[in-house]
Ligand SMILES: [Fe+2]
């Protein structure tokens with residue numbers, strides 16, 4: 070393909086970033102507020118006062134069996150803070166915040182809501198891996214949740230190119246190579262740009278930008294966790310996305326994290342069960 074065509078598509082892909090509407094302001098503020106471990110229910114309530122739907126949505130997820138064994142027990146934000154804590158509430162708010170964006174992706178997905186479900190599955194796996202190796206579970210959950218956000222940008226133009234894409238894939242290329250060849254840019258780079266634009270912390274930007282090439286920063290444990298979680302989503306059969314089979318799996322990744330085969334089996338089993346619990350609260354109406 071000519072360099073000029075690729076350069077034009079790259080430009081268009083980058084321009085497309087500006088067409089993605091910003092994430093919900095209410096949830097964005099809540100996510101920032103919850104970063105403070107001493108946040109009070111009054112402060113949260115003051116912020117959510119004009120958005121009863123957001124409060125209801127947060128409480129609905131907080132009451133899912135994933136967060137709360139005695140479902141239906143959490144009736145107020147105060148109870149949520151006491152029973153599940155601010156960091157879990159932050160995870161929940163971030164899930165709600167990204168939900169509509171991730172649900173809209175069509176270009177890479179064969180099923181409706183696929184990217185959204187895969188992102189939740191990655192988050193759940195990442196949390197379990199982090200727990201196993203004593204890393205920050207919430208940060209792992211959140212970075213994994215948004216690692217593929219670049220797909221919402223490229224997905225908008227991907228569907229226009231079906232026949233050309235099939236041709237490139239038939240020649241044995243990986244999906245990253247395809248994106249580079251067709252768009253002159255990958256969903257990793259676009260994700261990095263988008264999260265930077267939305268002022269997300271460096272860890273989010275990094276993991277989105279390098280999740281298919283974790284060997285580039287072998288010391289970055291968070292990156293290895295998110296990358297491995299992504300592989301587990303594919304291995305567990307929870308993903309049927311177009312690009313799923315077209316990545317080179319990094320076989321040194323479990324070694325770098327010090328995980329045995331038994332650990333992996335355990336994480337896989339628990340992850341699938343956790344994902345199914347959480348998925349049920351995200352109906353089509355969210
Ligand atoms: Fe990806």
Ligand SMILES: [Fe+2]
Pocket residue numbers: 191216217299
């Ligand atoms: Fe992914």
